Amino acid sequence: MPDAMTTPRLQVRHLSTTFHTDEGAVHSVAEVSFDILPGRTTALVGESGSGKSVTSLTLMRLLPRTARTTVAGSALFVDRSGQTVDLLSLPERQMRAVRGNQIAMIFQEPMTSLNPVFTIGEQIAESVRLHKGASHAEALARARQMLDLVEIPAAGQRLHEYPHQLSGGMRQRVMIALAMACDPTLLIADEPTTALDVTIQAQILELMRKLQREMGTSILFITHNLGVVAHHADEVAVMYAGRIVEAAPVRELFAAPRHPYTQGLLACLPGKQPPHRGTGPRRLYAIRGQVSSPLAPPPGCAFAPRCDRTIPRCDLAMPELLADGAGRQTRCVLTEATQEAA
Amino acid sequence: MGLLLRKLFRRRIVLLAALVLLTVVLIAMAAQWVTPYDPNDTAVLERLNAPSASHYLGTDELGRDLFSRIAFGGRYSLAIAALTAFGAILGGTLLGLVAGFFRRLDAPLMRIVDAMMSLPDILLAIALVAILGPSLLNVVLALVLVYTPRVARVVRASTLVVRELLFVEAARALGIATWRILWRHILPNLLSPILVQASFIFAYAILAEAALSFLGVGVPPEIPTWGTMVAGGQQYAHQSLGVVLYPGLAIILTALSLQVLGDGVRDLLDPRLKKSM
Amino acid sequence: MLRYLASRLAGMLLVLAIVAVLVFVLTRAASGDPISVLLGDQATAADIARVQVQYGLDRPLPVQFLYWLKELAQGNLGDSIFLQRPVLQALAERAEPTTLLSLLAVAIATVIGVPCGIVGAVFRGRVIDQVFTSLAMLGASIPSFWLGLVLMQLFAVSLGWFPVSGYGDPGATLAERLHYLVLPATVLGLLNSALIIRFTRASMLDVLGEDYVRTARAKGLGEWPVVLKHALRNALVPIVTVIGLTVALMIGGAVVTETVFGLPGVGSLVVNAVLRRDYPVIQGALLVIAAIYVVINFLVDLLYMAVDPRVKY
Numbered sequence: 001m002p003d004a005m006t007t008p009r010l011q012v013r014h015l016s017t018t019f020h021t022d023e024g025a026v027h028s029v030a031e032v033s034f035d036i037l038p039g040r041t042t043a044l045v046g047e048s049g050s051g052k053s054v055t056s057l058t059l060m061r062l063l064p065r066t067a068r069t070t071v072a073g074s075a076l077f078v079d080r081s082g083q084t085v086d087l088l089s090l091p092e093r094q095m096r097a098v099r100g101n102q103i104a105m106i107f108q109e110p111m112t113s114l115n116p117v118f119t120i121g122e123q124i125a126e127s128v129r130l131h132k133g134a135s136h137a138e139a140l141a142r143a144r145q146m147l148d149l150v151e152i153p154a155a156g157q158r159l160h161e162y163p164h165q166l167s168g169g170m171r172q173r174v175m176i177a178l179a180m181a182c183d184p185t186l187l188i189a190d191e192p193t194t195a196l197d198v199t200i201q202a203q204i205l206e207l208m209r210k211l212q213r214e215m216g217t218s219i220l221f222i223t224h225n226l227g228v229v230a231h232h233a234d235e236v237a238v239m240y241a242g243r244i245v246e247a248a249p250v251r252e253l254f255a256a257p258r259h260p261y262t263q264g265l266l267a268c269l270p271g272k273q274p275p276h277r278g279t280g281p282r283r284l285y286a287i288r289g290q291v292s293s294p295l296a297p298p299p300g301c302a303f304a305p306r307c308d309r310t311i312p313r314c315d316l317a318m319p320e321l322l323a324d325g326a327g328r329q330t331r332c333v334l335t336e337a338t339q340e341a342a
Numbered sequence: 343m344g345l346l347l348r349k350l351f352r353r354r355i356v357l358l359a360a361l362v363l364l365t366v367v368l369i370a371m372a373a374q375w376v377t378p379y380d381p382n383d384t385a386v387l388e389r390l391n392a393p394s395a396s397h398y399l400g401t402d403e404l405g406r407d408l409f410s411r412i413a414f415g416g417r418y419s420l421a422i423a424a425l426t427a428f429g430a431i432l433g434g435t436l437l438g439l440v441a442g443f444f445r446r447l448d449a450p451l452m453r454i455v456d457a458m459m460s461l462p463d464i465l466l467a468i469a470l471v472a473i474l475g476p477s478l479l480n481v482v483l484a485l486v487l488v489y490t491p492r493v494a495r496v497v498r499a500s501t502l503v504v505r506e507l508l509f510v511e512a513a514r515a516l517g518i519a520t521w522r523i524l525w526r527h528i529l530p531n532l533l534s535p536i537l538v539q540a541s542f543i544f545a546y547a548i549l550a551e552a553a554l555s556f557l558g559v560g561v562p563p564e565i566p567t568w569g570t571m572v573a574g575g576q577q578y579a580h581q582s583l584g585v586v587l588y589p590g591l592a593i594i595l596t597a598l599s600l601q602v603l604g605d606g607v608r609d610l611l612d613p614r615l616k617k618s619m
Numbered sequence: 620m621l622r623y624l625a626s627r628l629a630g631m632l633l634v635l636a637i638v639a640v641l642v643f644v645l646t647r648a649a650s651g652d653p654i655s656v657l658l659g660d661q662a663t664a665a666d667i668a669r670v671q672v673q674y675g676l677d678r679p680l681p682v683q684f685l686y687w688l689k690e691l692a693q694g695n696l697g698d699s700i701f702l703q704r705p706v707l708q709a710l711a712e713r714a715e716p717t718t719l720l721s722l723l724a725v726a727i728a729t730v731i732g733v734p735c736g737i738v739g740a741v742f743r744g745r746v747i748d749q750v751f752t753s754l755a756m757l758g759a760s761i762p763s764f765w766l767g768l769v770l771m772q773l774f775a776v777s778l779g780w781f782p783v784s785g786y787g788d789p790g791a792t793l794a795e796r797l798h799y800l801v802l803p804a805t806v807l808g809l810l811n812s813a814l815i816i817r818f819t820r821a822s823m824l825d826v827l828g829e830d831y832v833r834t835a836r837a838k839g840l841g842e843w844p845v846v847l848k849h850a851l852r853n854a855l856v857p858i859v860t861v862i863g864l865t866v867a868l869m870i871g872g873a874v875v876t877e878t879v880f881g882l883p884g885v886g887s888l889v890v891n892a893v894l895r896r897d898y899p900v901i902q903g904a905l906l907v908i909a910a911i912y913v914v915i916n917f918l919v920d921l922l923y924m925a926v927d928p929r930v931k932y
Contacts, residue, residue, distance in 0.1 A: 462871025
């Protein structure tokens with residue numbers, strides 16, 4: 001029986017985003033499918049160029065307006081009233097009612113994400129006035145509430161200050177306050193802590209977890225930092241060259257990664273280095289090679305040029321993303337082989 | 343080179359501008375073969391005629407064929423503007439290089455540049471021509487002085503940037519003479535902004551010379567530039583607008599093509615700017 | 620802040636000092652002798668000598684310069700040789716037409732330029748943008764005297780909507796004066812809107828690419844509120860600069876336009892003075908114009924501080 005707690009809040013199916021550039025078509029995102037459950041955090045992990053940011057921008061329909069893009073697939077979102085809508089085919093006016101209201105987004109650069117000529121209070125209040133029809137005074141009061149919620153000291157004073165008067169960590173808290181001001185059910189966080197100091201990172205992540213517990217918000221967390229994922233995500237999807245190559249609940253992924261890329265990523269973590277054998281200097285593991293140019297993708301599996309465990313089949317065709325048991329999916333012919341064998 | 347030209351002309355309008363400019367220049371240079379009349383032949387009976395088969399653009403207030411006069415006049419207007427651009431580039435580059443490279447000379451030189459730019463171009467040009475006396479060469483000289491500061495500023499800005507680049511520091515460390523550094527290392531990097539400036543100054547000079555001649559403070563009225571033609575014909579505009587219209591169109595066409603060309607060169611050589619253009 | 624103002628003031632005075640020297644040298648070095656022109660062909664050498672003494676033109680050049688500076692410090696710009704009155708008075712009498720013309724022209728240029736620039740930025744690359752950009756380029760290629768003559772022929776002579784030239788009778792009202800100024804102001808305004816369009820468009824494009832604009836869109840704001848409220852405020856600094864620059868450009872533009880439309884302004888005053896070698900007027904007018912230009916630039920800088928809370932001196 002469908003349960004409000006197990007019906008996904010967001011169901012992305014076969015999402016594809018292609019940019020048409022002068023040099024050819026770039027498939028930034030291809031056949032991406034994942035679910036986000038209510039009150040849970042799904043992490044989208046990958047290196048630069050893997051397509052994770054483009055995925056989030058596509059979902060919010062915030063792709064650069066000057067780019068020529070083709071978007072395919074569906075993104076079924078269950079809004080506050082229980083209705084299901086496809087974000088990708090909503091008319092723009094309705095999408096605007098969703099943005100900042102039902103789904104909010106925070107970005108990587110807190111230093112430049114706030115408008116320098118408006119006060120903090122005004123920027124938060126604007127969102128509340130827009131989506132909740134509140135009066136000027138009500139919206140400002142709500143803004144003050146939000147600043148308290150994100151643990152900004154002297155909130156009343158901060159309301160009337162300008163962004164340049166705050167530090168990076170403070171600004172990111174303000175961004176979170178701004179995002180949460182209208183009680184969104186889904187928060188998309190695109191590398192929210194990458195540009196911050198390590199100690200501040202931990203604080204911000206804790207804050208987000210706390211808000212999630214208190215408000216039941218789902219979070220789509222985009223990052224390249226596996227350490228963060230381990231502590232703050234419930235489900236993980238690993239992206240490479242625009243596709244999801246592995247998806248699993250967080251514990252299972254870290255305990256037993258199946259895709260060679262995921263294994264490589266985990267092996268790079270300093271704490272996970274194998275014991276040093278033999279003479280010579282100790283070297284950190286790194287995945288050899290580089291991501292192929294999006295304009296010249298390999299014929300088969302995109303990771304094959306950098307993989308140490310390829311078999312001839314790898315270069316024939318892109319492997320399918322197959323269910324692997326226990327809520328896991330992997331896109332690798334090797335796991336197919338083990339499945340067939342089993 | 344061929345690749346550069348192809349990239350430059352990728353936008354059709356730049357190609358069009360180049361062709362228009364070429365046509366204007368060719369007509370002016372080959373004026374005696376292209377025009378049916380002597381530009382100074384007066385024909386009092388045929389004053390202020392509208393365009394016809396015998397006079398493509400009509401006649402002016404003394405019956406002279408407008409097309410011929412515009413073609414011959416083009417020689418003077420284009421020559422003055424070209425010489426101006428050349429002179430301003432020469433002087434401005436020198437000034438800008440020195441100001442940008444030698445820190446101690448920078449402030450005083452730039453103060454002088456500021457002072458020269460604190461007067462509107464036209465007024466400064468008028469004042470200079472007044473001093474030097476009305477002649478073709480003096481107009482060129484005056485305009486060169488007017489536009490040199492503009493070039494100097496641009497060159498100085500670029501020099502400041504290039505000066506900080508590592509290879510200049512390396513050259514100095516190797517003990518290479520300063521003038522050599524300027525000539526062989528810094529100057530080549532300035533070619534693109536200089537080229538762009540040259541194109542625009544050419545255009546400004548055409549407009550400035552026309553304005554000066556129109557006011558009567560430019561070249562002597564006997565010399566047929568596009569500006570003097572309008573000056574001579576303005577009181578007859580109500581009888582035949584052509585006397586004013588056609589020389590003006592020649593000015594517009596030339597100035598416009600030069601600016602489009604300059605823009606095209608700028609886009610070509612500085613792709614960073616594409617983002618905000 | 621005070622220190623900044625003081626240093627700016629010093630810089631301005633320095634520039635003006637250099638201008639004063641340049642202006643003096645320029646006018647004195649001019650060929651042609653005003654006294655001969657003033658007195659005409661019948662003047663004897665004795666007459667010329669006498670008048671020269673009267674105007675102090677017989678002293679050595681450096682002395683003349685110092686004398687002029689001393690007068691300047693007392694606010695005295697000397698007397699016009701041809702107009703038989705103090706230069707300052709001549710300038711003051713003719714300031715009104717030029718000022719009104721400039722202000723009207725700047726208003727027209729801004730009203731045309733800023734919206735077109737914004738639209739061009741928002742619809743970048745589309746047809747309307749290409750049209751506006753082309754018009755802007757065209758505007759920078761049209762000689763003002765030509766446009767003036769053509770518009771005059773069309774709207775004043777043929778259609779009779781506006782007076783052909785002049786500034787009206789001595790007792791005319793402001794409305795009547797403005798009627799005389801419509802055509803010349805339109806010419807200046809149209810042509811100078813080109814620069815404003817280009818700067819506005821470029822500035823808006825820069826701002827529209829900023830992160831905080833993306834944040835504003837992510838909040839669910841409609842495109843025009845994003846453009847007009849969030850983007851425009853930040854794009855104002857270059858736009859205000861170029862409007863200030865345009866005011867300064869008007870002074871130069873007025874020279875030609877006043878001549879075409881027969882307006883008794885400062886521009887035509889200078890042109891006539893040059894033609895007649897009226898040194899005091901040339902010197903005084905150039906100096907005053909340079910001073911105005913420098914002051915305008917300074918005021919524009921002050922405006923930055925009001926518009927952008929981050930700017931602190």
